[in-house]
Amino acid sequence: MTLQAPASVASDRTFSDRLAAARDGLAARDADALLLGIGSDLRYLTGYAAHPTERLTLLVLPSHGTPALIAPRLEALAAAASPAGVAGDVEVVAWDETDDPATVVAQRLRTALGEAPAGRLLVDRGLWGMHVLALQRELPGSAFGLATEVTRELRIVKGADEIERLRAAAHAADRVIDQVTHGPLVGRTEADVSREIGERLVAEGHQVAAFAIVASGPNSASPHHAASRRVIQPGEPIVLDIGGTLDGYCSDITRTVWVTGGIAANAPSDEFLTVYELVRAANAAATAAVRPDAACEGLDELARRIIRDGGYGDAFIHRLGHGIGLDGHEDPYLVADSAEALGPGMAFSIEPGIYLDGRFGVRIEDIVVCGAGGPDVLNEAPRELLVVDG
Ligand code: ZN
Ligand code: ZN
Ligand code: ZN
Numbered sequence: 001m002t003l004q005a006p007a008s009v010a011s012d013r014t015f016s017d018r019l020a021a022a023r024d025g026l027a028a029r030d031a032d033a034l035l036l037g038i039g040s041d042l043r044y045l046t047g048y049a050a051h052p053t054e055r056l057t058l059l060v061l062p063s064h065g066t067p068a069l070i071a072p073r074l075e076a077l078a079a080a081a082s083p084a085g086v087a088g089d090v091e092v093v094a095w096d097e098t099d100d101p102a103t104v105v106a107q108r109l110r111t112a113l114g115e116a117p118a119g120r121l122l123v124d125r126g127l128w129g130m131h132v133l134a135l136q137r138e139l140p141g142s143a144f145g146l147a148t149e150v151t152r153e154l155r156i157v158k159g160a161d162e163i164e165r166l167r168a169a170a171h172a173a174d175r176v177i178d179q180v181t182h183g184p185l186v187g188r189t190e191a192d193v194s195r196e197i198g199e200r201l202v203a204e205g206h207q208v209a210a211f212a213i214v215a216s217g218p219n220s221a222s223p224h225h226a227a228s229r230r231v232i233q234p235g236e237p238i239v240l241d242i243g244g245t246l247d248g249y250c251s252d253i254t255r256t257v258w259v260t261g262g263i264a265a266n267a268p269s270d271e272f273l274t275v276y277e278l279v280r281a282a283n284a285a286a287t288a289a290v291r292p293d294a295a296c297e298g299l300d301e302l303a304r305r306i307i308r309d310g311g312y313g314d315a316f317i318h319r320l321g322h323g324i325g326l327d328g329h330e331d332p333y334l335v336a337d338s339a340e341a342l343g344p345g346m347a348f349s350i351e352p353g354i355y356l357d358g359r360f361g362v363r364i365e366d367i368v369v370c371g372a373g374g375p376d377v378l379n380e381a382p383r384e385l386l387v388v389d390g
Helices: 015-028 040-046 073-080 101-113 129-138 148-156 160-180 190-203 217-221 270-288 296-309
Strands: 033-036 058-062 068-072 091-095 120-123 143-146 208-216 236-246 253-259 321-323 330-334 347-350 353-356 360-363 366-370 375-377 386-388
Touching: 015 033, 015 040, 015 058, 015 148, 033 040, 033 101, 033 148, 040 058, 040 148, 058 101, 068 073, 068 101, 073 091, 091 101, 101 129, 120 129, 129 143, 143 148, 148 330, 160 190, 160 236, 160 253, 160 347, 160 366, 190 208, 190 236, 208 217, 217 236, 217 353, 217 360, 236 360, 253 270, 253 360, 270 296, 270 347, 270 353, 270 360, 270 366, 270 375, 296 330, 330 347
Parallel strands: 033 120, 068 091, 120 143, 253 386
Antiparallel strands: 033 058, 058 068, 208 236, 236 253, 321 330, 321 347, 347 366, 353 360, 366 375
């Protein structure tokens, strides 16, 4: 497969550009304000990363007027130190412990939009229910929708800078796969290998090791198996699905290996080899078909047909892939009922799998960017079956 440079993706956007684009999105959607809590949409627009708590932090981006980052007093310095805060793109408004932050938000909206705004407000899909209810109480008459109406379009196409961060995260995860598959694996618990992977993800530059699925033997038939105390045996497969975040952007890679314990009789079975080859072929075919205007459902079907024709159609029990960026799972989703067309700069996983209940499973997952002329495969770890002695 040719690896192509991601030509003609959106150029790097400053936070100020992103805020302006979100404001354009509001106008296009006939909406009056975006209300974003702590989360990836807020990070995308302002660079402000914080942990959600019961105290409300909310970006109030009205269709006109200065955007406000409304934050609890004790978080105000951190909010002001965010890139958009430092650049003066947002005004930080602190509320005190005895204030009702929903009132502060409503007041801010009235100032920007005029008395008693009864417009359409788009709220963060991850905003806690208690905050949404408080905002609805303070803003009766306003219609509420989801901020993804605006942010989805912005985030689904990655800029060149975002793609390079995804690539750096992918390469770090590749190195961890390489390190851990050198063994030893046999005789250790899944949980022990999972812990090692988490440490290595951090050692290779991730700030957060988000997950490290180690699914051995029959456990490999469960796609999201939680690493357990099961001891890895010679003569079985292991599905390793690992990832985290590096500079805010996510990694996510799956490789399936076979461990022999150094005994020739423990070589992979013919059926395992057949299944592995089907998954590898499905991964390769779907990846090669990545190009602008390819439909998400078309890629899913391409991979699925290979597995179905091989006789394992019922065992491919999940969609082909998911978008990736600031969130580990985001738009676009490569799923059977999605006619959405790929475009340059979209980033997503391609992860076909076959799962035989009670026996074994195989999954091979890469992160791929849709380039102007074809796929830009971010992961470089080999996809041929790796048979590990130890
Ligand atoms: Zn998954
Ligand atoms: Zn994964
Ligand atoms: Zn994935």
